[in-house]
Amino acid sequence: MSSLPKSVALAKQVHGPAKVQWSIEAFLARANAFFDLPLGGLSRLLLLVAAFLLIPTYLLPLWNMTMYSNQFPDGLDLHIYTYTLEGGHPPGRDDLREINTLNHYIGMRPLLESDFSEFAWIPLVVGVFFILTLRTVVIGKMSNLVDTAVLFLYFGMFSFWSFYSRLYQYGHNLDPMAAVKVPAFMPPMLGSKQLANFTVYSYPGTASYFMIAFFLLLVVSLLMSRRQVQGL
Amino acid sequence: MNRKFEAKWVLLICGLFLVSLTLLSDGCKKKAGVTRGEAAEAALATYVAPGDMDEYYLFYSGGQSGNVYVAGVPSMRHIATIPVFTPYPGTGYGFDKETKEMLGGFSWGDAHHPAISETNGDYDGRWLFINDNANNRVARIDLRDFKTRQILGPLPNVSGNHGSTFLTPNSEYLLAASRFSIPLPKGTYAPVEQYATAYHGVVSVVAIDPKTGQMSLGWQILMPPFDFDLGDAGKGASNGWAFWTSYNTERAIGKLEVTSTQKDRDYIAAVNLKTAEQAIQQGKFKMLGGAKVIDPKEVPGVVYLIPCSKSPHGVDVSPDGKYIIGSGKLQSITTAFNMEKILTAIQAKNFTGQEDGIPVLNYDAIKDAEVNVGLGPLHTQFDNQGYAYTSLFVESAIAKWKLGTWEVVDKIPVSYNIGHLAAAEGDTTHPLGKYLVALNKLSHGRHLSVGPSQPESSQLIDITGEKMKLLYDAFTEPEPHYAEMIKADKLKPIEVYTQADNKHPQAIWDEKDAKAERSGNHVTVKMIAVRSHFEPWKVEVNQGDTVTIHLTNIEQTTDELHGFGLNEYNINVVVDPGETKTIEFVANKAGVFPYYCTNFCSALHQEMQGYLLVKPK
Numbered sequence: 001m002s003s004l005p006k007s008v009a010l011a012k013q014v015h016g017p018a019k020v021q022w023s024i025e026a027f028l029a030r031a032n033a034f035f036d037l038p039l040g041g042l043s044r045l046l047l048l049v050a051a052f053l054l055i056p057t058y059l060l061p062l063w064n065m066t067m068y069s070n071q072f073p074d075g076l077d078l079h080i081y082t083y084t085l086e087g088g089h090p091p092g093r094d095d096l097r098e099i100n101t102l103n104h105y106i107g108m109r110p111l112l113e114s115d116f117s118e119f120a121w122i123p124l125v126v127g128v129f130f131i132l133t134l135r136t137v138v139i140g141k142m143s144n145l146v147d148t149a150v151l152f153l154y155f156g157m158f159s160f161w162s163f164y165s166r167l168y169q170y171g172h173n174l175d176p177m178a179a180v181k182v183p184a185f186m187p188p189m190l191g192s193k194q195l196a197n198f199t200v201y202s203y204p205g206t207a208s209y210f211m212i213a214f215f216l217l218l219v220v221s222l223l224m225s226r227r228q229v230q231g232l
Numbered sequence: 233m234n235r236k237f238e239a240k241w242v243l244l245i246c247g248l249f250l251v252s253l254t255l256l257s258d259g260c261k262k263k264a265g266v267t268r269g270e271a272a273e274a275a276l277a278t279y280v281a282p283g284d285m286d287e288y289y290l291f292y293s294g295g296q297s298g299n300v301y302v303a304g305v306p307s308m309r310h311i312a313t314i315p316v317f318t319p320y321p322g323t324g325y326g327f328d329k330e331t332k333e334m335l336g337g338f339s340w341g342d343a344h345h346p347a348i349s350e351t352n353g354d355y356d357g358r359w360l361f362i363n364d365n366a367n368n369r370v371a372r373i374d375l376r377d378f379k380t381r382q383i384l385g386p387l388p389n390v391s392g393n394h395g396s397t398f399l400t401p402n403s404e405y406l407l408a409a410s411r412f413s414i415p416l417p418k419g420t421y422a423p424v425e426q427y428a429t430a431y432h433g434v435v436s437v438v439a440i441d442p443k444t445g446q447m448s449l450g451w452q453i454l455m456p457p458f459d460f461d462l463g464d465a466g467k468g469a470s471n472g473w474a475f476w477t478s479y480n481t482e483r484a485i486g487k488l489e490v491t492s493t494q495k496d497r498d499y500i501a502a503v504n505l506k507t508a509e510q511a512i513q514q515g516k517f518k519m520l521g522g523a524k525v526i527d528p529k530e531v532p533g534v535v536y537l538i539p540c541s542k543s544p545h546g547v548d549v550s551p552d553g554k555y556i557i558g559s560g561k562l563q564s565i566t567t568a569f570n571m572e573k574i575l576t577a578i579q580a581k582n583f584t585g586q587e588d589g590i591p592v593l594n595y596d597a598i599k600d601a602e603v604n605v606g607l608g609p610l611h612t613q614f615d616n617q618g619y620a621y622t623s624l625f626v627e628s629a630i631a632k633w634k635l636g637t638w639e640v641v642d643k644i645p646v647s648y649n650i651g652h653l654a655a656a657e658g659d660t661t662h663p664l665g666k667y668l669v670a671l672n673k674l675s676h677g678r679h680l681s682v683g684p685s686q687p688e689s690s691q692l693i694d695i696t697g698e699k700m701k702l703l704y705d706a707f708t709e710p711e712p713h714y715a716e717m718i719k720a721d722k723l724k725p726i727e728v729y730t731q732a733d734n735k736h737p738q739a740i741w742d743e744k745d746a747k748a749e750r751s752g753n754h755v756t757v758k759m760i761a762v763r764s765h766f767e768p769w770k771v772e773v774n775q776g777d778t779v780t781i782h783l784t785n786i787e788q789t790t791d792e793l794h795g796f797g798l799n800e801y802n803i804n805v806v807v808d809p810g811e812t813k814t815i816e817f818v819a820n821k822a823g824v825f826p827y828y829c830t831n832f833c834s835a836l837h838q839e840m841q842g843y844l845l846v847k848p849k
Contacts, residue, residue, distance in 0.1 A: 092789075094789070098789045101762065101787070
């Protein structure tokens with residue numbers, strides 16, 4: 001244990017190895033000790049793996065929506081990527097164009113890639129997380145890992161909120177001049193919903209699962225390094 | 233009689249009555265059972281469940297309608313009409329600038345013999361060629377989008393292009409020939425009494441570009457004034473040869489039904505394509521009516537005449553190319569000529585005469601068999617088990633016979649008076665067997681009555697077993713002649729034109745680009761059609777202006793077609809998803825003219841309309 005940082009050694013001296021008593025000083029000392037923890041070899045390896053799990057998120061859809069009706073028994077597909085929107089392209093069809101054509105009857109704004117600033121900043125942010133994770137592997141301190149994990153949690157939650165508000169706006173800001181007047185609605189974010197003659201399914205795509213796996217690896221890595229020191 | 237005795241008799245009679253009743257009803261049941269079973273089998277064999285698809289495409293000519301029809305086999309359902317030689321408002325064919333120019337001012341044609349393009353003698357499913365017997369044209373349909381893409385003709389010197397469009401095994405050439413000889417070149421006058429000497433027929437090939445399918449005038453051979461009827465290109469053993477039957481080798485005029493049926497034999501013309509090609513390369517031709525024409529008197533070896541039984545109609549080459557089957561429609565035999573023997577006879581100069589310098593081959597030296605098929609044989613198709621099927625017009629039946637043994641093994645009556653017949657890929661080097669369609673000329677009220685103008689009848693026949701089995705009756709618009717049946721998976725048609733497919737220079741894809749521009753008295757409009765509006769929705773012009781509308785359907789979904797019908801201007805154009813068509817007319821009528829979507833598109837289809845405003849002078 002000679003390689004442990006001073007704060008950790010100090011915390012051990014103050015409280016002894018077995019008994020832990022609560023006081024602000026002790027808590028801060030423990031927290032400092034925690035943040036100063038070095039990351040073990042296995043933790044770092046996991047982080048390295050985690051970093052590379054982010055790469056497929058540039059290639060795979062983050063979210064999938066499918067709209068079924070009698071006319072489209074195979075469903076109109078909409079795939080949301082970190083950097084673009086893409087419709088399905090079964091033979092003889094362009095689903096994004098079709099979705100926009102159909103939506104114009106209820107006065108919904110067309111889904112245009114240029115309307116989404118997300119497609120510019122999300123890939124950038126994912127790249128930042130890739131670098132932050134590699135940085136954590138190299139520096140190997142718990143504080144870096146916590147920074148990365150907390151920021152990623154925030155990024156995830158913000159993205160969800162942004163997705164939610166986008167869906168809300170598309171379903172609520174309907175052109176009052178539309179041919180077919182429908183009450184404002186919330187398109188499904190997770191699960192299915194009946195909208196006029198369409199049943200809409202909305203589920204996370206493969207890239208989302210990679211992002212969740214990335215985050216879980218961060219957490220596992222954190223827990224593993226935490227266990228290195230008994231009583232912390 | 234006592235009472236007991238009387239009761240006995242009554243019981244006996246009642247008993248007999250009951251027994252006979254039981255027997256009778258049993259008999260009825262059995263008979264009905266058999267019929268129902270056969271019907272059920274046929275019904276199952278032709279049933280294509282909702283949502284399922286047919287196994288084969290059947291392309292059949294529409295005769296004087298000028299169209300080609302598409303049906304599925306085994307359901308026999310008519311799926312589509314491909315307009316070729318005739319305007320067809322249903323798809324706007326012949327109303328837009330491009331197709332109007334392609335029709336060349338003709339408003340009908342007589343479509344007879346479709347031919348699917350071939351590679352190594354088998355269908356490759358790229359194009360379908362079809363002839364026009366009336367105006368001497370040939371057309372190419374692209375099977376990528378089922379649209380007529382080229383019409384070539386009227387071909388010079390060819391008069392009554394009936395013996396067409398039979399293809400060589402790699403679609404290098406399609407055949408064309410004169411059914412009605414005339415003085416040549418076209419435009420020459422000679423009294424019909426000089427028919428035998430001053431009138432001529434031609435047999436001819438049209439060259440096909442192997443990459444694009446583009447047809448161009450090939451070369452022709454000047455022939456005696458026979459009536460060239462049907463043709464086929466050689467393959468395998470007969471590769472490099474082309475054959476045409478001819479009637480009226482009497483060179484007669486007047487009532488041909490009498491005057492042209494006096495000789496016992498007429499001819500099949502056999503053309504050596506290679507020799508003809510060489511002659512053309514060596515400059516041994518003269519220009520006649522703008523075509524390179526070989527005179528067989530000056531180029532020996534280019535054409536021979538095969539005597540064939542009286543007034544022959546079809547000439548069909550067997551899958552291996554060994555046998556040339558010629559059918560004399562006024563006799564009861566079909567003759568199988570052996571290609572090897574033909575070549576030997578040519579080499580040995582085994583001739584029995586000549587016609588205008590063209591040698592006539594010795595019939596007995598070149599025939600392998602006279603097959604006793606039945607009355608009025610016309611055309612022959614083949615299956616994958618070595619059998620040939622010959623249609624019998626007079627007998628109203630099909631004869632099945634074996635190549636090589638020449639034995640007739642089965643016969644099936646058809647309703648009524650069969651012309652051509654089409655087996656699955658039955659004129660290729662690898663026929664598929666399974667189905668045969670009888671293209672009958674008369675239906676004689678086998679359908680719900682539709683008055684005196686009756687449809688033709690096409691019957692589907694199962695040829696998998698020893699005995700042919702009739703499966704289904706279908707009724708078709710006038711008037712199928714020949715048909716070809718191709719395995720459905722050989723075709724891969726597109727269903728929308730993508731932006732990249734659309735090569736029209738005036739196509740637009742953004743409504744912002746939709747506009748009208750004036751240059752002098754010419755107004756050019758770039759217009760978009762999309763569910764459910766036109767952009768622009770009004771077009772203002774002055775009376776007498778020439779108006780050009782480039783209409784793009786920007787939909788990318790299958791079957792989202794839009795129409796553009798302009799009231800009282802006799803215009804209807806239909807644009808497919810992703811397609812651009814050009815509409816051109818002179819706004820000579822002043823006033824306000826609505827235009828509207830003619831092809832039902834959406835819930836607000838009725839609202840898809842606009843106005844052409846023509847300011848009076």
